[in-house]
Amino acid sequence: DPEALFRLVKAAFAQRRKQLQNALAAGFPALGKERIASLLTACGVAPTARGETLDIPAFARIAAALAEA
DSSP states (O other), X not given: OHHHHHHHHHHHHHSTTOBHHHHHHHHSTTTHHXXXXXXXXXXXXXXXXXXXXXXXXXXXXXXXHHHHO
């Protein structure tokens, strides 16, 4: 879903130099930090990673997981 992917990327880069878990918690407040951390881990991404370190397939996996959450 392109819309979900763009929302994820926007949230990941909305706050400069934030860890992905914190940036996504701000962008998806209904999920909470713990749920986001478990989704990231399930997608093979460390919650402490930063948005700029991810490739497009990683963003796609996370967007799919968020769509199911």
